[in-house]
Amino acid sequence: MIRIRNVSHQIAGQTILQGVDLDIQQGGLTALVGPNGAGKSTLLSLLARLQTLQSGQIEINGQDLQQISHGDLAQMLAILPQVLTSTHRISVEDLVGFGRYPYSRGRLGPKDREIVAEVLESFELQEIKHRFLDTLSGGQRQRAYTAMAWAQDTEYLLLDEPLNNLDIAASRSLMSRLKSLAVQQGRTIVIVLHDINYAAGYADHIVAMKAGRVVTNGPPREVVSEAFLRSVFDTDARVIVANDRPLVVV
Amino acid sequence: MLRLRFLWLILALVVVSALFLTLGAKGSWSFTLWFRGQKLASLLLIGGAISTATILFQTITHNRILTPSIMGFDALFLLILTLMIFGMGAGGYAQVPKVTLFLINLVLLTLASVALFTLLLRDQRSDLMRMVLTGIILGVLFRSLVLFIQRLIDPSEFAVLQSASFARFNKADADLLLVSAVLVCLTWAAVWRMRHRLDVLALGEVLPVSLGADPRRGQLVVLMLISVLVSVSTALVGPVAFLGLLVSSLTYRVIPSWHHGHILPAAILIGGLTLVGGQLVLERVLHFETPLAVVVECLGGLVFLILILRKGST
Numbered sequence: 001m002i003r004i005r006n007v008s009h010q011i012a013g014q015t016i017l018q019g020v021d022l023d024i025q026q027g028g029l030t031a032l033v034g035p036n037g038a039g040k041s042t043l044l045s046l047l048a049r050l051q052t053l054q055s056g057q058i059e060i061n062g063q064d065l066q067q068i069s070h071g072d073l074a075q076m077l078a079i080l081p082q083v084l085t086s087t088h089r090i091s092v093e094d095l096v097g098f099g100r101y102p103y104s105r106g107r108l109g110p111k112d113r114e115i116v117a118e119v120l121e122s123f124e125l126q127e128i129k130h131r132f133l134d135t136l137s138g139g140q141r142q143r144a145y146t147a148m149a150w151a152q153d154t155e156y157l158l159l160d161e162p163l164n165n166l167d168i169a170a171s172r173s174l175m176s177r178l179k180s181l182a183v184q185q186g187r188t189i190v191i192v193l194h195d196i197n198y199a200a201g202y203a204d205h206i207v208a209m210k211a212g213r214v215v216t217n218g219p220p221r222e223v224v225s226e227a228f229l230r231s232v233f234d235t236d237a238r239v240i241v242a243n244d245r246p247l248v249v250v
Numbered sequence: 251m252l253r254l255r256f257l258w259l260i261l262a263l264v265v266v267s268a269l270f271l272t273l274g275a276k277g278s279w280s281f282t283l284w285f286r287g288q289k290l291a292s293l294l295l296i297g298g299a300i301s302t303a304t305i306l307f308q309t310i311t312h313n314r315i316l317t318p319s320i321m322g323f324d325a326l327f328l329l330i331l332t333l334m335i336f337g338m339g340a341g342g343y344a345q346v347p348k349v350t351l352f353l354i355n356l357v358l359l360t361l362a363s364v365a366l367f368t369l370l371l372r373d374q375r376s377d378l379m380r381m382v383l384t385g386i387i388l389g390v391l392f393r394s395l396v397l398f399i400q401r402l403i404d405p406s407e408f409a410v411l412q413s414a415s416f417a418r419f420n421k422a423d424a425d426l427l428l429v430s431a432v433l434v435c436l437t438w439a440a441v442w443r444m445r446h447r448l449d450v451l452a453l454g455e456v457l458p459v460s461l462g463a464d465p466r467r468g469q470l471v472v473l474m475l476i477s478v479l480v481s482v483s484t485a486l487v488g489p490v491a492f493l494g495l496l497v498s499s500l501t502y503r504v505i506p507s508w509h510h511g512h513i514l515p516a517a518i519l520i521g522g523l524t525l526v527g528g529q530l531v532l533e534r535v536l537h538f539e540t541p542l543a544v545v546v547e548c549l550g551g552l553v554f555l556i557l558i559l560r561k562g563s564t
Contacts (some may be wrong), residue, residue, distance in 0.1 A: 089508065
């Protein structure tokens, strides 16, 4: 479990997070939603120690986040940033192999190769494993990077808006793949999503943030409502229920 | 395919070195070989040091246009040298053994560059362009300070300084050469040991953290290694601005791999090949009086322009 207690953060005098308290339960898919500038990405980057914690406390499985060594943290938690650029011509297979770095330190052993092959298989990257990243479509590239993070074999996986620039087919297949893999392997995925319908459609938990605070937290059916959209997103939209999940009519 | 290219590079370097040692030799063989052997060793060492420093720098800044000398590393070395001559006077400077002076300068440069670039890297990690501009402006500042102090010192000090601050591939001090060779080999060993970490550091700012490679510490270590390499090359031959860029862009062309285990050895080979081959062609074939530095700078400068223009158009 990830315990976040009274975390505040400022960047250049601007308050980004204000006393955030949040427990992220083990297992399943937790979606972070909220309007632009709510502090979702900042919270994610604090969890992955991309930025230094200014005040408050974060614990992962009972350990203080600040006390965990870089090497150990990389075996507990992986993050995929929003902007993924690569200056190098790396093949898909090599990229996924990078996910084994916390264990192999660059020398892939037989077990690492086995895991890479499995991950390539489950993300359906077998056919394009020898292609270079710069020759792939946006959806394929996102899938390759997600596969890399998956190969890291961590209990927690943090994804920052992975659906950016993906079309509906790529978005749906990525989300359902993540969901089924998370259930299968008992992993915890925290995912920042822009589109509330993807959150409602796939997440087990929704955490809504606004102006640096967590405002609501619960399963989609309890969270997503017309009142919720009005108070968090300042928009009047109708919410219907389809397949037992809320759906925002846009 | 890579193996074949490596074989070609090694073969080319061996042939060029052999020609360099023997072509047009007159008089005593033992003298010629000893004399030219030293020159060859210093060319190989410098070529290898500058290209390694450049590749390392490009890896930690995620940019293939920047080089340590564009960012003012060797200007900083000259500034420290100038301040030392200014402080001690030409007489005092001449009395201290060259190797001691060199080591002092090396330590000072390492401290100064680490202090400077960690400040830059800490504040502007996300803003590469600002970091680059700051670096370039600092380079100009260092060079202007050197010029300013040159105006202040007396003519004999100026002469000492002058001979120390121009690129010259022909004369290198034998003692200095030995110390440099040891230092560069140690640095290469350290770089080789961290080659896998360099592969990860090249992935950007975020992914290395996620993979547990601690980019801040990695960048610090790499900056220290770069400082040693730049000190060696600047002390031996003076500043060469664009050689590193020329060699690194050739390397990425010839060896299209992201493994530093491939890129670094190739860069060392190509660096040596460029300098030895260039010197051979200029001296023995064309009988030019033009210093090699001028030709290398001219070609490297062209590469720099082409890279910038291409980046601009895409």
